[in-house]
Amino acid sequence: MMFKNNYRMSLNALRASRWRSFLTMLGVIIGVVAVVTVISIGEGIKQSITTEAESLGPSVVTVLPGPQVEDREDIGQTLNPFASVGHSLTERDVEYIQGIDGDIEVVPFVRGSGVVSTNEVEMPGAKVIVTEGDVPLVLNREVRFGTWHENNSESGRSFVVIGSNVANELFNELSPIGRSMTIGDQSFTVRGVFAEFPRSPLPFMSIDYNNAVFVSREAGVALSNNGNTIFQILAHGSDSVSASELSSSIKNALADGRGNSDFAVLKRSDMINMYRGILNVLTLGIAAIAAISLFVGGIGIMNIMFVSVSERTSEIGIRKAIGATNGQILSQFITEAAVLSLLGGVFGILGSLLVNYFIRLFTPIEPVIVPELMIGAVIIALMIGVIFGAVPAIRAARKDPIEALRYRI
Amino acid sequence: MKNIIELRDVSKLYGFGDATTVAVEEVSLRVKKGEFVAVMGPSGSGKSTLMNLIGLLDRPTQGTYLLQGKNVARFSKWRQARYRRDRLGFVFQSFHLLPSMTALENVALPLAYRGITQTRRLTQAGNALERVGLADREFFYPKQLSGGQLQRVAIARAIVNNPEVIIADEPTGNLDSAASRLVMELLSDLHTSGHTVLMVTHNPELTRYASRVIYMHDGVIIADEDSDIGSVPTLAKKMYFRARKTEDDDLAGVSALMDAVPQKDSNNKTKKKPVKKRRTKSKTKKPKSRSTSK
Numbered sequence: 082m083m084f085k086n087n088y089r090m091s092l093n094a095l096r097a098s099r100w101r102s103f104l105t106m107l108g109v110i111i112g113v114v115a116v117v118t119v120i121s122i123g124e125g126i127k128q129s130i131t132t133e134a135e136s137l138g139p140s141v142v143t144v145l146p147g148p149q150v151e152d153r154e155d156i157g158q159t160l161n162p163f164a165s166v167g168h169s170l171t172e173r174d175v176e177y178i179q180g181i182d183g184d185i186e187v188v189p190f191v192r193g194s195g196v197v198s199t200n201e202v203e204m205p206g207a208k209v210i211v212t213e214g215d216v217p218l219v220l221n222r223e224v225r226f227g228t229w230h231e232n233n234s235e236s237g238r239s240f241v242v243i244g245s246n247v248a249n250e251l252f253n254e255l256s257p258i259g260r261s262m263t264i265g266d267q268s269f270t271v272r273g274v275f276a277e278f279p280r281s282p283l284p285f286m287s288i289d290y291n292n293a294v295f296v297s298r299e300a301g302v303a304l305s306n307n308g309n310t311i312f313q314i315l316a317h318g319s320d321s322v323s324a325s326e327l328s329s330s331i332k333n334a335l336a337d338g339r340g341n342s343d344f345a346v347l348k349r350s351d352m353i354n355m356y357r358g359i360l361n362v363l364t365l366g367i368a369a370i371a372a373i374s375l376f377v378g379g380i381g382i383m384n385i386m387f388v389s390v391s392e393r394t395s396e397i398g399i400r401k402a403i404g405a406t407n408g409q410i411l412s413q414f415i416t417e418a419a420v421l422s423l424l425g426g427v428f429g430i431l432g433s434l435l436v437n438y439f440i441r442l443f444t445p446i447e448p449v450i451v452p453e454l455m456i457g458a459v460i461i462a463l464m465i466g467v468i469f470g471a472v473p474a475i476r477a478a479r480k481d482p483i484e485a486l487r488y489r490i
Numbered sequence: 491m492k493n494i495i496e497l498r499d500v501s502k503l504y505g506f507g508d509a510t511t512v513a514v515e516e517v518s519l520r521v522k523k524g525e526f527v528a529v530m531g532p533s534g535s536g537k538s539t540l541m542n543l544i545g546l547l548d549r550p551t552q553g554t555y556l557l558q559g560k561n562v563a564r565f566s567k568w569r570q571a572r573y574r575r576d577r578l579g580f581v582f583q584s585f586h587l588l589p590s591m592t593a594l595e596n597v598a599l600p601l602a603y604r605g606i607t608q609t610r611r612l613t614q615a616g617n618a619l620e621r622v623g624l625a626d627r628e629f630f631y632p633k634q635l636s637g638g639q640l641q642r643v644a645i646a647r648a649i650v651n652n653p654e655v656i657i658a659d660e661p662t663g664n665l666d667s668a669a670s671r672l673v674m675e676l677l678s679d680l681h682t683s684g685h686t687v688l689m690v691t692h693n694p695e696l697t698r699y700a701s702r703v704i705y706m707h708d709g710v711i712i713a714d715e716d717s718d719i720g721s722v723p724t725l726a727k728k729m730y731f732r733a734r735k736t737e738d739d740d741l742a743g744v745s746a747l748m749d750a751v752p753q754k755d756s757n758n759k760t761k762k763k764p765v766k767k768r769r770t771k772s773k774t775k776k777p778k779s780r781s782t783s784k
Contacts, residue, residue, distance in 0.1 A: 404572070404575020407571070
């Protein structure tokens, strides 16, 4: 009852000084937009990484060099490119995995070097992956044009299968099949083009297969000049074996064969958790910085409430004279501050929806505002109003009624 | 009849040490239920402070204040606010309405602090406005109303909670004579209908509405007499003008102003009851001859 009155009164008071209320609200609006946008970008990246990881297929297990960290928070260490320096996977590891009973497709990825080009165009961003085995199966993506190379250097010519970006950049509108290209100083013929892989918003965290050139091991020996150093092994089990069964049997096989635990075996869910862990830390860090603007908005509310309280001294006097208790005056002004910042929070969410629309329009990132984020933003805005409105409201409540009545602006 | 208000040796001091000012000095006063008390006195005589003390807006430095037998001066701020809300109604010289609210909302405001639902609030406020003859001005904002109408709205606000005591601090101070008359008639109506009314005024003419007149000077009640309604009590009038005739007042030009006030000698039916003689007034000049008196 009292709250409803206070709410109505505060709307009236805010309406009475619209411009000032709006400018005060703007502080909160900007803060909420900043925080909500940062978190929604983080959430969007998380979701697209999940989609990307899910595109691998549920039964694919990834083996990476370097020790496995079981702690979910630190699992990102495994992904750190520097963490794998000094650790490596070798051809023998591939053999250990192939030695496991069951129908397991094992695909090692070796990083090749050399600039990818045709006679006309050069593509410095292209990554060369030297590999063998059924790559379309483990990457869960079909070769849309041409075929995958089973045996790559038939009749003395070396074949490659390329990602869709490479096809676009090197050959543009021409059909790439059968055309020749060079990697370093070696010449290759394009045999197939992969269907597009889901695009990762953070390409530095994983390989963008759309930019990859897949070379067979026989043809790629010269490209992988650091010998047999494998940066990733993908293993695809049969449908009857679950991913966790597969990963534990790979773990055992590698541990037995290598005699150490200098490797990491990750299921799809591990990968997703890993990326999420990293992103959570990143997002929270940036959101904390953005929250400073929310704090500044709160100070703006406090400031304007002080002004409002001293302007309305005479109103406070009148209200006290006709029987308002100190508590009622206090709650009136706190409600006013809370309504101010609550409206700021609501407009801030609307504003960040607008900002997100433009981010989707102009960048590859697709921010997502989950309902929890909206509710959280509203609650935090409300709390800011209550916290920063408290001191001015206390000052209002403590005013002496006689002096307040005598007060003239 | 029972005493609704009883002050026993109530004093109010402001400031500390050498800067101490005595606004009200050991005042004792009894007001019975249903009285209409006019409080007169020059500026700074402590009458507003006395009203603030009675209205529970201020606490006495010393003394006891019984409102309906309760020692309200000792109450917590919260309980005092409750008493102001339920038992006291205020009418101020400068109306003190909230400019952002309509007349109806202003009148309904005390009810809001009682937690009454809005519909009932507005109905009761409408009734109160009707009582002061402003039923057709419900949705006007204060800036759209004349001074007399504003004061009537303020009276409606004061009576909407049906308080026992109505405290009016110079209710006609900012009004012309026609508007003053209307406001005084209203206060008089409230008096007739059983409310206790305390009114501060500078205008001796208005004491004709009162059943009792108190005269204050330098924080002390120097005269207290019953008065027939409809007539101006002579003693209060005399005291009033004599006190005005001080050197200080002459310097301030007040006496010239007071001379201009027309005097009406009413049929001397008033009961004289001086409470206390003026204590120190060596400076008091002899009254000048009043040429204006009939």
